[in-house]
Amino acid sequence: MDVMKVHVEEFTVATRAREDIVVVTEQVERVVARSGVKNGIVLIYLPHATAIVTANENEPRLREDILNKLRALFPRGAGYRHDEIDDNANAHLANLFTGFHLVMPVVGGRLRRGTWQEVMVIEMDGPRTRTIVVVVLGE
Structure with a gap:
C-alpha cells in the first residue's frame, strides 16, 4: 500500500x-x-495579490x-479607487481575474505538462521578489 505524501517547498x-x-518550470x-x-x-501558489x-x-x-x-484588459491609471492608495489597482484586478495558483498533475514522478507548457509567474507590479509555494501531494 502506498502512503500519501505531502511535500512543501518555497x-x-x-x-x-x-x-x-x-519562467519557473525547472524550479x-x-x-x-x-x-x-x-x-x-502539485499546487503552485503565489502568496501575492499583484x-x-x-x-x-x-x-x-x-x-x-x-x-x-493584460495591459489592455487591466490598464493602469483607469480611474480605479484603489489607485488613491497605491498605484496598482490594475495589478490586483489582473490577479483576481487570472489567478494566483495553478494545479498540475504529477505522473511517474514528473510534472505532467503539455509539449509547450511552461510554468510562468507574471509580474504586474514590479520589479519585486516573489515567493512561490509548491505543495506536492500524492503517492
Whole structure:
C-alpha cells in the first residue's frame, strides 16, 4: 500500500520590470523530483495579490502578446479607487481575474505538462521578489 505524501517547498524569483514574465518550470520540476511523489498533484501558489501564475508557451512574441493583453484588459491609471492608495489597482484586478495558483498533475514522478507548457509567474507590479509555494501531494 502506498502512503500519501505531502511535500512543501518555497523559492523566490526576482522580476525585472513593472510587468514581466519569469519562467519557473525547472524550479517546480526540481521540487516535484525531491518530493518522492510518483503520482498525484502539485499546487503552485503565489502568496501575492499583484502577480499571476499560469502555464503557457515560453515564446518571446507570445510573452509580449500576453503582457499587452493584460495591459489592455487591466490598464493602469483607469480611474480605479484603489489607485488613491497605491498605484496598482490594475495589478490586483489582473490577479483576481487570472489567478494566483495553478494545479498540475504529477505522473511517474514528473510534472505532467503539455509539449509547450511552461510554468510562468507574471509580474504586474514590479520589479519585486516573489515567493512561490509548491505543495506536492500524492503517492
